[in-house]
Structure formats: structure tokens, C-alpha cells
Amino acid sequence: MLADVSVTGQGGLSRRLTRGLLDQVTPGLRWVAAVVLLGVSGLFGGLDTVPEPPAETVAAGTTIHGGPWEVTVEAAAVYRDMGKLRLEKETNRWLVVTATVRITAHESTMPPSDLLTLTGVTGLTSPTPAEEALDRDKSRLRLLQPDMPERILFIWEQSGDAPVPTSITVAVEQRTYREDSLSGAWYWMDVDGKGEDEPAGRVTVPVRTDLPPLIASPSPSVAASPSTSPKPAANRTPSAGPTP
Structure with missing residues (x-):
């Protein structure tokens, strides 16, 4: 019913309301509903976007x-x-x-x-x-x-x-x-x-912001072999470290 259709902005029908109404119509009748909605929206100045209120x-x-x-x-x-x-x-x-x-x-x-x-x-x-x-x-x-x-x-x-x-x-x-x-x-x-x-x-x-001292590079592990790099490969994403 037209009385139940809210209008917003400068009098235009809400785009979100329009999409919601179309989603509730069976696929075979959506083009008919779209024509009706466009006609109704023309009475109120077209389809206007409803701005969302800013988040608290x-x-x-x-x-x-x-x-x-x-x-x-x-x-x-x-x-x-x-x-x-x-x-x-x-x-x-x-x-x-x-x-x-x-x-x-x-x-x-x-x-x-x-x-x-x-x-x-x-x-x-x-x-x-x-x-x-x-x-x-x-x-x-x-x-x-x-x-x-x-x-x-x-x-x-x-x-x-x-x-x-x-x-x-x-x-x-x-x-x-x-x-x-x-x-x-x-x-x-x-x-x-x-x-x-x-x-x-x-x-x-x-x-x-109580920053600890900058650590330029970690010390190699005692158990690491001479050929082992103390840093991971560039494309490797290690797990997170200690709790903040």
C-alpha cells in the first residue's frame, strides 16, 4: 500500500526499500514490480539514496x-x-x-x-x-x-x-x-x-607508547647450524609474538 511506503531525502523513494521490495517478489514478476515502483517513485522525486546516520x-x-x-x-x-x-x-x-x-x-x-x-x-x-x-x-x-x-x-x-x-x-x-x-x-x-x-x-x-629498545636483528639460536639464517624468508609470515 502506498501509505506504507516511506519516502526520504527530497521526497524520493529509498533505494534500500526499493531493493528490499524487489527481493520479496518472485523472479518472474520482478520486472512488473520494478515498473510500478519507478512510477510511484516518480511521484516523490525519484530514487534518492538514504544517508546512514554516523556510527556512534x-x-x-x-x-x-x-x-x-x-x-x-x-x-x-x-x-x-x-x-x-x-x-x-x-x-x-x-x-x-x-x-x-x-x-x-x-x-x-x-x-x-x-x-x-x-x-x-x-x-x-x-x-x-x-x-x-x-x-x-x-x-x-x-x-x-x-x-x-x-x-x-x-x-x-x-x-x-x-x-x-x-x-x-x-x-x-x-x-x-x-x-x-x-x-x-x-x-x-x-x-x-x-x-x-x-x-x-x-x-x-x-x-x-612505552616503547622497548629497538632490536636491529635477533641473535641466532644456539642450536642453529652455521648455514641457518636468524631471519625468516621474506615471503614467510611467522606467528604473532608476545602479549602487548
Whole structure:
């Protein structure tokens, strides 16, 4: 019913509402529904994009609900040495965010590489973490089980030429459980289908900067043979090091 159709922006019909209505129509009738919706939208000024409200910024220790997961960002710190993990340049540093992640979906889930993104920091070698590790045993992050919270180390490498941040803002990615308009199957997917959603929330956290001395190169193991290099191969990604 037209009375139930909300309009937004300058009077235009919401694109997300339009897509949702089309997804509920059988494939054979979608072209008919599309024509009707376009006609209705013309009465209200066309299809306007509905801007999402900005994500709330909360304090460290606040749980953010992101759909199939809950994330509690706890702390951030800078380190020079992370055990076996190697910097691209010895003058660089590690920026480590510690967060507890609980899977709220019914199935085991591997968090996406962009589960956490950072603002307020420059010089990152990659926007996604160089390594993600379980705090309890420093093993590499794998599938997380439902309703079993894990404390995780999210580790970025930052250029030594960039300033050490005093605080950072951590954005938590979100997903929504919806029907795929092509296959009809239900998945945890981006809300807008383009990966351009607002995050579920943001956390501003101070950065601990009590840096240990720079270690130029590790000492070779006593048990290592003379031909063994103390450093791993360039294309090898070792496991994470000690707890921040």
C-alpha cells in the first residue's frame, strides 16, 4: 500500500526499500514490480539514496554489536619487538589493538580482515592487520566458535617515519543477515551490498607508547647450524609474538 511506503531525502523513494521490495517478489514478476515502483517513485522525486546516520563513538571497553559478532576494543599499544614477527623495515614499529570478539551467529565464523579499521594514525603499511592472533596462546586467528569470546591481538605495521599516535579511533565492521537477490539464499552480507556501510560503531582508545629498545636483528639460536639464517624468508609470515 502506498501509505506504507516511506519516502526520504527530497521526497524520493529509498533505494534500500526499493531493493528490499524487489527481493520479496518472485523472479518472474520482478520486472512488473520494478515498473510500478519507478512510477510511484516518480511521484516523490525519484530514487534518492538514504544517508546512514554516523556510527556512534564510544569509550574503550564498550561492546559494539556488528551483526554476527560483538567486539569490545580494550587497549592499544606500540611495540618494537613482537617475537618471531618481523617488520618490513627495522625502523618501523608494531601498532597492536587488543579486542575481545564474540560470535553471535549460529555458525563458526572467520572474522573478515577488515573487522577493525583505524583512523587517527598515518603510515600504516596496510589498512588491514599484518597479523591477527589469539591472546591466550599467540596462535594465528582462525575460525571462531559461536558464543565463545576470544581475546585477539590485531597487529598493524607502522612506518618509523610516521608519528606515534597518542590515541586512535577503531571502527568495527558490521554485517546484516539478508537474502541474496540473485540466489535467494540467506547470508551475512554488507548492509548496502557495496561494502560502503557505516561501521557498527567506533571506539576511541589511548595508545600506550612505552616503547622497548629497538632490536636491529635477533641473535641466532644456539642450536642453529652455521648455514641457518636468524631471519625468516621474506615471503614467510611467522606467528604473532608476545602479549602487548
